[in-house]
Structure formats: structure tokens, C-alpha cells
Amino acid sequence: MIATTPHDIQRQIDTFGKRPSSGLHGKDFLLTWDKTREELEAILSIALILKAFRTSNISPRLWDSGLAVSQFRDNSTRTRFSFASACNLLGLTVADLDEGKSQIAHGETVRETANMISFMAEVIGIRDDMYIGKGHTYMLNVAEAVEQGFHDGVLEQRPTIVNLQCDIDHPTQSMADLLHLVTELGGIENLRGRKVAMSWAYSPSYGKPLSVPQGVIGLFTRFGMQVSLAYPEGYSLMPDVVAQARKFAASSGGSFHISSSMEEAFDGADVVYPKSWAPFAVMEERTKIVETGDAKALSELEKRCLANNANFKSWQCTESLMARTNDALYLHCLPADITGVSCAEGEVSAEVFDRFRTRLYRQAGYKPYVIAAMILASRISDPAARLSTILDRAESRTR
Amino acid sequence: MIATTPHDIQRQIDTFGKRPSSGLHGKDFLLTWDKTREELEAILSIALILKAFRTSNISPRLWDSGLAVSQFRDNSTRTRFSFASACNLLGLTVADLDEGKSQIAHGETVRETANMISFMAEVIGIRDDMYIGKGHTYMLNVAEAVEQGFHDGVLEQRPTIVNLQCDIDHPTQSMADLLHLVTELGGIENLRGRKVAMSWAYSPSYGKPLSVPQGVIGLFTRFGMQVSLAYPEGYSLMPDVVAQARKFAASSGGSFHISSSMEEAFDGADVVYPKSWAPFAVMEERTKIVETGDAKALSELEKRCLANNANFKSWQCTESLMARTNDALYLHCLPADITGVSCAEGEVSAEVFDRFRTRLYRQAGYKPYVIAAMILASRISDPAARLSTILDRAESRTR
């Protein structure tokens, strides 16, 4: 899929340039379902072209100087480095807004801080995935603040917000997952009709965000896939996202089913994505408790939740389960809870994980390009024209 | 004020280039009162020209590679991002000297550390504002160390120290405030004769530095303004700075008065700057207590100080107070303690703050350019010639 000659790269640029994706320009990337199918495919195309540039040692630098702001309200290794890589590739320097170091704790409003960090910012990447009803809302607040700041002449440019994982969606992850699928299956048209099992899996940890499974069902249903969501009783996702996925499946010629059986979901699947998450209801309860600051209640919730998880230890992706599939591709956003490796009993057996390790790493490797593509598509009014210019100028990344 | 054509930018460059400002070259920027009036105006001009470059998408990059060091011994959001933005604009990469991460706690002397971080540093930005008698002294020690290091052939260049707030002055703030005033009033000559009220205001917090009000009275008095400093009994500033302000007012044709009435200061004022600070005597006492490590004494001082503050809750900038002014411009260094928003009772009413919010954000937006101008003026021997070269080469900031 990665073009290796200037001619092939140009052809890829021409192909995506013919389809409408101008709706991306000047817009944030918060939820994949806010974007049209053409726009999502444009992101994939730009990501592949940027990867081809890098392979061909062509620098796709867009800025001589410029700032990108990152704000991680939860831990991150891979997304942090993916964002840093994407920004570096385009010529932006990352400044991290570390709330421990800043005066945010001292009563600053979101509106004020958003403007204060944005005087020279082209993009703001935010991870805020811990609390239901908070993360996406926070991103909207930041977006509104910089929109207003730009309108009022406070900011010289209106920075693009990129969602690096919120409580609802994890678009840089799901789009990297999608690009991996496209590459593995030989083209986006080959996703149609394929069965994907997005299944809950057991983990000895608690409080894992819902945004990965939600991102997957909200995205894969758009390309005619047969999405089978499976989870034990009580582990449902946000109703709105489920409704959205159902609609997408209907309109794309795919399907969307929910079951309470991992086996059923895996039967005949072409793609499996077994992954733990916390129940929506528990996450909501947790958010409320955190707001009250009741440490005891929080600890009791955790205990109760872990005890409940333990009822479903059989929800593990093993080779015998894989045998029910249509020689399925195994996906995971990493890090996985691997039985006997990172924990006694977890989401996946070591055999399955090891068999797919290299492909999982490649899956993760698309994220920097997906993020760079999101930034480019938002900041540049005519991405195809600009990519052609970059190809023509052919500046080496190494000097 | 922001030139938008190459012709206008060139005219601005020519105008400031005619006046003597070569005293800035190779010098630190620690206190505004160490600089001549021409030098301060040169910084303002360079800042506006850099802003014009950015607006015109001209990259004012001065370095292909180079390091800037930041050291924040107190929290910071806006100054941290302003410094990062300024350095990025000029082509410098910021490396943060985080004392938690370094071996400074392990008995390194200031002299040694200053050299160890400076082998490739063009600039060192320092915030050290918590303790009376310490911050400015620390900056002088760092300056002396790198001066010696350069003299001894240890360093290939002598990095410029930029004061990002010390115990005495906050020049990047006061210069940004000044540039905002100049822009709002239509030119620096229009400051002459205008009345500015630099007034203490109530805050439910304790230990706010003196450097903002000191920076303001030490700078605004130089341009013929009628500076009225007001504070409750016991909240006096450093005597040396006050004496300096008095002298400046006399020689610039302005005036300087101290009163203990916010109303009196506001009467007929064209500009108001209501802002809380801790009494000089308390800050001195606190510094001594911190040195002894007596936690109990420190806690008692805080209690005593907060109780004393509470006697002056009426020192709040309200619309009724604003009505006494000559339709004054409200200034604040942010974040402000806003009554009913960030605290129950604070420095300013929400009505007044909201009315000025956009202008306050613009005021803050000058700081990156002021910092960049300070760096440029110190590192470049003939700033006007260099700015002309940048204008002529007209390299785009976007590539």
C-alpha cells in the first residue's frame, strides 16, 4: 500500500484529491462520526502518502516554526510519542501543558487557559478519558474558547483540537486500526461484508475507558462491515454511540449485532478485537464519586467492580476461540493484558498475542501518520495540492 | 499598530533603527530600570515588527539550531508558553531545567549548573519570584557564572538571561502591559499625562509577589504618566523601587503619588491595575522563616496574613468604582481573583472582568513578542539591519 515511486505517490494524491474532503479544513477532529465517509478516507489517504514520503526520505514539513500543545489528563506512552512524532514530521514543536506545573489548579478557567496557551499554537492534542461526561465536553469547551479568541482577535490563528482519547471516542486509535485493516485486507473496499468481533475481555484491572470499543463500533460500521459487539451482562456501552453504530451499519450495507457471548461473536469472524472495559454504569458512578471526593466509596466501587470482572475470566481470547473464526486478524490498541505475561489471567493468551505481535506493532505504527494527516487536513485548505508541491520540491528529510 | 504591508513594516524598522538601542546587545534583561527609555521603546518596536512578520507569514527565524533554557522555580502557564512561543518563533528549542529531575538538589552550586546547561544555550529564562532578596540575586549569580564561563573559554557564547519574574521586577509582564497600553491609546506619546491607578486589591490568597506592581510603577513612570499607587496600611512595596519610580516620574514629566484609598487612585484614572500582593514586610518575614524551616511559624504567618487581608475586602474593582474613572482601561496580569467566579470575594467583580476579558487576553498576547524582542535585541548586534534582511528574504513561516 505504501507507494515507493514519485509516480505512484502522485497517483495516490490524485485519487484522493478527486473526492470531496474540504469539510476537514479548519475543523477539529473530535469524533469520527462527525466526519463524512469521504473525509475519513481522505485522512487514511493522506496518512499513507505521508508514510510514503518518509519511506522516500521526502520531508513533508509544513512549518518553519510553530507550536503544538499537548495536554494529557491521563497516562500515555504510545499516543504521546505518536503525537510528538506527527508534530515533528510537520515541523511543529510540542509544548506540553502539564497541569501539575501550571496555574490551572489555581482557579483558572478553561476559557482563559485555552487562550493563554494558543497565541502561537497550530494544534492542541488532548487526552481526557477518565470521566464519563467530562472529556468530550472539555474538548468542546477548549474549542469554543479558541474559536471565540480567534474571532475577537486575541489569537492570530484558530488552533485545531485533536482528540487523543476522550470518554466517548478515541479517533486516532480507531483510524489507525482502520488503516491497519485496510492495509491487511488489501483496500478499503475489501472491508465490506467482513465480520468483526468487538468483544469485551477479562482484565484484572478496573476503570478502562469505553472509548476504544465505542470508537471501533462507531467507525467500522461505516464501511459495510458486519460488526458483532459482545460483552457480559452489565458491561454495556454508551447508548448514544450504540444507536449511532446501528444507524451507520444500516446505511452502509453492513450490520450491527450485540450478544452476550464471545464465542458467538468470534464465530466466522474475519477480525477480532477482544479488549477489556469498565461498564458504562460503573464509570458514571465513579465520576460522581470522584466529584464528591469520597475515597472510601471509590475504593469500595473498585473492589465491587473487580469482583464482578472476576466472574468473567473465561472471556479470554485463546487459540481455541480463534479456531472458531475465519482465520481472523487479531487487533488490540495495546498494551494488552496477556495471560501469564503481564498478569495471571487476562484478555488474551500468550500464544495468540505472540502470533500477532508484529502485526499489532504495525497497527500501532499507523498512529503517528493518522495524527499528522488529521493536522494537515485541518490546517491546509487544499491538501492534495500541497502534497503535490511537497512531492515536487522533494526536499530530503536528511540534510 | 500592526503593519500589514512590507512597506509599512520597513518604515517601522527604519523608525526604530534611527534611535540608539545598542546598549541592549549582549546584555541580560533583568530590570526595566536598568534600560534607557530608547532601549525600552526599541523592545516595543521589535515586538510589533515580529508580530507584523507573523501576521504576514514571514518567518523571523534567527537560528537553524540552538538551545534556550527555561527554569521555573514557581508555577507558570502563560509565561511558560510565552517563552516557548518566543523561542520557537526564533528557531530555538527549549530545554527545561527542572530541579526535581536534575542533580541540583545534590549540592551543585549555581555556578557549576549555570555552566553545565549553557554549552549551547543562547538564552536562559528564569522565574524565581517567591522569596524576597533571592530571585534577582539568583539571576545575577547565574549571569556572573556564564559571564565567567564565557571569559574562561568554557562556553562558546554567553547566554542572555531573561527575567521571567523575580522578587523585584516582572519585566516581560510590565513590557507586555506597556505595549498593550501603547496599542490601546494609539501610541507611546499618548501615555503622557494619563493617570494610571496601580492599586492593591483584596484576594483570599496569600503570598502573591510584589513584582507586578513594582514592575508597573517602575516602568509607567518613565513615560510621563501620572502614577497613583494605592494600598491599605501595611501593604507597602520595596522602598528602593518606590524611590526609583518617584525619580522616573520627576524626570519624565509625570507624577507619582501614594495613597491609602482605592477611590482616590481611581478618581479620573485613564488606566486601572487593581491587583493583590503580599506586604513587603510579610514577604521578608516569610523568607526568613522558610530558611529556618519552621513549618508552624510559616502556617501562623499565613493565618495572620489572610486575617489581615480580610480587613480590606472592600478593595475590589467594581463597576461603581470604575464609574469614578475617566472611562478607564482595566489591566491585569492574569489570572485574576474574580468575585463569584474563582472565589467568593476577590480583586474584581465579574461585570468589570467580563467587560474587559477580550482586551485582557490581548494584553497577555503581547508577552511572546516582548520576550522574542528581548532575545533578538540581546543576541543581534544590529536588530534593525537584521529585521530588514528578514523582511527582504521573506521566507514563509509555512512551507
Place this chain on the structure above:
Amino acid sequence: MIATTPHDIQRQIDTFGKRPSSGLHGKDFLLTWDKTREELEAILSIALILKAFRTSNISPRLWDSGLAVSQFRDNSTRTRFSFASACNLLGLTVADLDEGKSQIAHGETVRETANMISFMAEVIGIRDDMYIGKGHTYMLNVAEAVEQGFHDGVLEQRPTIVNLQCDIDHPTQSMADLLHLVTELGGIENLRGRKVAMSWAYSPSYGKPLSVPQGVIGLFTRFGMQVSLAYPEGYSLMPDVVAQARKFAASSGGSFHISSSMEEAFDGADVVYPKSWAPFAVMEERTKIVETGDAKALSELEKRCLANNANFKSWQCTESLMARTNDALYLHCLPADITGVSCAEGEVSAEVFDRFRTRLYRQAGYKPYVIAAMILASRISDPAARLSTILDRAESRTR
């Protein structure tokens, strides 16, 4: 030694280009004893040429964009800034892998993390010096992981691992020390026959790594020096490294002796390197205790070790000891424990330290260039040709 004309720089490039050093290309820099003498000398030459470029305001930038990853598992000021400086000089942006911020604590394996941070990484600098048997092993594991990742098509390039101090060696330090010696003695050929005293010295602290003395005896013995290692009973180094040093001394025409007398080591020495370290046996014991998590045992070990140290307070580098030397050059990796300055009794008297302070700072100043040379030699297939190109293009570092 630092060439100042293009002609002289070209001559230096030609000289080193004639000798074989292609073994550095594509290889990690973990231990100096893995490298040939020619390769080590090539690093020194490249370092001096890079320094000459900087002095001549020539930008040796190798990348338009690119990432360097740093991972500090122990505190660091000077090495952190040296690595940042080196990367910046070559055009790489440093992204720090801070295990506090990442999900490493959440059970990620080294293999996975190494790949996740390396999608766009040209170099990974690692400090991991606290535990015997761990640091070097960790670096080998990272190297193996990225080697595999590159082989599997996960990574587009195989990043170079640079050892920024492990449990065994500290090559960026010892190579900077060596370059300092070469400069001070007027050429690498002048090291032959010179006596160097690598001596233990008293410090009131505990747990200092062995890698500095080990790095020194493993490197200086390769250039025909007479290396005299001295330490009190019980403070021996790793037997393997000592055996290696003995072999190197024999084959280079130098010598290697161990004594338990600082005086004996200093007698007639041309170079002295008095420096504290923890006994190998204690460090091994500590590593085992840390693994069990027995805080009480750890505290008792520290007490015992400090008490034992205190028996050897006379092991201090004083002027009377220096008088026994052949007007020796005093070396230290810094920070030193200076008697009456950073501690009551320490490694060196203030008189000796002050007399060498400037030279010690210069010694430290070679580290950024040594690191940059290690990166360049590993990433560039024909360093001499590339350096000639850089010299010819003569791009200014300032723009």
C-alpha cells in the same frame, strides 16, 4: 585543537577519513570496549570537527525533522543537557520517555515500549545506572527489540542506542574525559606512557555508580597509559571490567596496577581522577534487596555502607597529595563532593578543586560533541564524506 579555518577543518576530516571506522555505522554505543581503537579515535575526531563547525558558525544539521528519545532512570543535569544539545545541533527533537508519565508502570514489556517510542526515532539515549546487572542488560533488551522491530517492518529505521550511563560503563563521560586529556596533552599520541591515577575518594554519600571508574580504566588503558587504580579494601570494581583493562594495558603497551594506597597511585602521576564509588559487593547486595522491597534491610545496608566509608575519610585529594604528582591534571565527572563547600569532608579539597575548576568545566563541555559524534557515526555511512559536504555547503547556524 579546534580548527578555525575551512582548510584546517578539511584537513582534520581527511585525516580521520583515512582510518577505518565503518564499524560504527548502524551500531549502538554501549561500551567503549566493544569498539576498536580506530573507531574511538574517529569519535574524538568527529567531536572536534563538530566543535570547529560550531565555532565557525557552520550548521552541521543532519535532519530536517526527526526524533531522539531520552530515558533517564536516574537523575541527571549535565548528561540530560548534553544529550539535548547534541540532538538539537544535528536537527533532532528530544522526546523524553518519563516512566512516571507513561504506561510503563502498567505492565508494558520493554520490547513493546521500545517499538512504540521508535516509529520515528533516530536515536535512543538511556541512563540506567542504579542497579548492578540491570542497566546494560536493559539497553541490550531495547536494542534487540528495535532490531527485531526493524527486521519485521514495524520500524522504518533502526534507532541507535546511546548509553548515557549504565551499571558497567559511562562512555559519553569517559570519551569526553579522553577528549579533554587529548586536548590538554596536545594529542592522543601524548597519552602514551603517562601515569593516570584512578582513585577512590571519600564521600559522605552512598550508592555512587561504578561506571565512571570502570569507564576510565577500560578506556585509558587502550592508549598506552600507565593506569593505577587505587581503592580501600572492599571497594573493588567488577572483575570482568578489571580483567578487560588489564588486557588492554598489555596490548597497548601501557600498564595497569591496583593498589590500596591513594598516595602510591598519585606518586608521579600525570593525571588524577579521585572519585567516590560504592563497593561492587554492596551494589550487588543492594540490587537484591531492592528486588525484595525490604526497606529496613536497605536502610541498614546504607547505614553500614556509610559507616564503612567513614573509615576512609583520609582518601581526599588535597594539595599535599597533589604535590606527590608530576604536576598532574585533576579530572572529575562532576558534581564533586568538595570539602567545606558541598559537604564537611569529601572527595577533594576546595583549593585543588578551585585551581582546576575552569578546566573541569571544559572537560564537561566536550560531552555534547562526543554524543553528537556517536550519533553521527552511527547514522551516517560515510561520516568523512558527509562532514566535507557540510563544510562545503557552509550553511550558517544563525540565519
